[in-house]
Amino acid sequence: MELVDRLLKGDKRAAARLITLAENRSEEAVKALQLVHAHTGGAHIIGVTGPPGGGKSTVVDRLAKEFRKKDKTIGIIAVDPSSPFTGGALLGDRIRMSDLSLDENVFIRSMGTRGSLGGLARATGDTINFLDALGKDVIIVETVGAGQAEIDIVKVSHTVLIITVPGLGDDIQAIKAGMMEIGDIFVVNKADRGGAEKKAAEIEMMLDLNAKSNGWKPPVLQTNARDGDGIKELFESIIKHRQYLEKSDLLQEKLAEKAKTDIINILNEWVEDFCIGEFGGGELEGLVSKVIERELDPYTAADTILNKIKKDEQSCNIRGI
Numbered sequence: 602m603e604l605v606d607r608l609l610k611g612d613k614r615a616a617a618r619l620i621t622l623a624e625n626r627s628e629e630a631v632k633a634l635q636l637v638h639a640h641t642g643g644a645h646i647i648g649v650t651g652p653p654g655g656g657k658s659t660v661v662d663r664l665a666k667e668f669r670k671k672d673k674t675i676g677i678i679a680v681d682p683s684s685p686f687t688g689g690a691l692l693g694d695r696i697r698m699s700d701l702s703l704d705e706n707v708f709i710r711s712m713g714t715r716g717s718l719g720g721l722a723r724a725t726g727d728t729i730n731f732l733d734a735l736g737k738d739v740i741i742v743e744t745v746g747a748g749q750a751e752i753d754i755v756k757v758s759h760t761v762l763i764i765t766v767p768g769l770g771d772d773i774q775a776i777k778a779g780m781m782e783i784g785d786i787f788v789v790n791k792a793d794r795g796g797a798e799k800k801a802a803e804i805e806m807m808l809d810l811n812a813k814s815n816g817w818k819p820p821v822l823q824t825n826a827r828d829g830d831g832i833k834e835l836f837e838s839i840i841k842h843r844q845y846l847e848k849s850d851l852l853q854e855k856l857a858e859k860a861k862t863d864i865i866n867i868l869n870e871w872v873e874d875f876c877i878g879e880f881g882g883g884e885l886e887g888l889v890s891k892v893i894e895r896e897l898d899p900y901t902a903a904d905t906i907l908n909k910i911k912k913d914e915q916s917c918n919i920r921g922i
C-alpha cells in the first residue's frame with residue numbers, strides 16, 4: 602500500500618491522510634493499520650488529562666520542547682470535545698503551539714469528536730499507531746479529563762499525567778472518580794497562584810489512601826507552565842517513570858492492557874456499526890419496540906443480534922479482514 606510505504610519512510614502527509622481515513626472509518630485505514638502493526642511499539646506514549654483551562658496544552662508545549670532539546674521526535678494528539686463552545690480552544694491550541702508546529706520533527710493533530718465515544722477512543726488509538734509507525738519517539742495525547750471516555754483514552758498511555766490547579770474543590774472529586782488509579786505523575790499547575798502546596802498535600806494524602814502495589818509511587822509536582830517553572834523536574838519524572846517501566850513488569854502489564862483495550866474498542870465499534878447497518882433497515886427498531894412492549898427482554902434482543910453476527914461472514918469481509 603503506497604500510503605503505508607510513505608508513512609514508514611517518515612512522510613508526514615501520508616500520516617495525516619491515514620489519520621483522516623481512520624477517523625472516517627475507511628476500509629483503507631483498517632488495511633493500513635494491519636500493515637503497520639509490526640512497525641509499532643517503539644514510541645513512548647504519554648497521556649495528559651485534567652480539567653479544561655488547567656494548563657494541559659501549555660504543559661504539553663513545554664514538555665515537547667524539552668524532548669526536542671534531547672533530539673526526540675514528537676507526535677501531539679489533542680482530543681477536544683466537539684462542543685461549539687470549545688471550538689475556539691482548538692484554534693487556540695494550534696496558535697499557542699505554532700512554533701512547535703513549524704518544527705519538522707513535531708506532528709500535531711487535533712481529533713474531532715464526531716461519532717461515539719468508543720469511536721473516539723478507537724480513532725485516537727489508530728492515530729497513536731500511525732504516529733508510532735511514522736517513527737515518532739514520543740507521542741503525547743492531551744484530553745479533557747471530563748469523564749470515563751477520556752480516562753479510557755489516556756489509560757492506554759505508558760505514562761499518565763494528571764494535571765490539576767490550586768483551588769477548584771470539585772476537581773478533587775474528579776480525581777477521586779477514577780483518575781487516582783490511572784495517574785503515574787500528578788501535577789499541580791498554576792503554582793504561581795498560591796494554594797498549590799495545599800492542593801499537592803491533598804493529592805499526596807489521597808495517593809497514600811489509594812497506594813498501588815506496583816512499586817511506583819506517583820510523584821506530586823508543582824509547576825507554573827506559563828513561565829516554565831518546575832517543567833525540568835516534570836520532564837525528569839517522566840524519564841524516570843519510563844525507566845521504571847522498562848525495568849519492572851509494569852511495561853508488559855501496560856502493553857497487555859492496551860492490546861486488550863484496542864481489541865475491545867474495535868469490537869465495540871464493529872458491533873455498533875453492525876446494529877446500525879444490518880439492523881438499520883428497521884430490524885433494530887423492531888427489536889426495540891418489542892423490548893418496550895415487553896414482548897422481548899433486552900438480553901434476548903442482544904442475543905438475536907449476536908447470532909446474526911455469528912452467521913454473517915460478510916460482516917468480517919466488509920471490514921477488510
Ligand SMILES: Nc1nc2c(ncn2[C@@H]2O[C@H](COP(=O)(O)OP(=O)(O)O)[C@@H](O)[C@H]2O)c(=O)[nH]1
Nearest residue numbers: 653654655656657658659790791824825826827
Ligand atoms: N497563571 C498561570 N497561567 C497558566 C499556567 N499554565 C497555563 N496557564 C494559562 O491558562 C490558560 C489555559 O491554558 P491551556 O494550556 O489552554 O489549558 P488546557 O485547557 O488545560 O489545555 C492559558 O491562558 C494559559 O496561558 C500557569 O502555570 N500559571
Ligand SMILES: [Mg+2]
Nearest residue numbers: 657658694743
Ligand atoms: Mg488544551
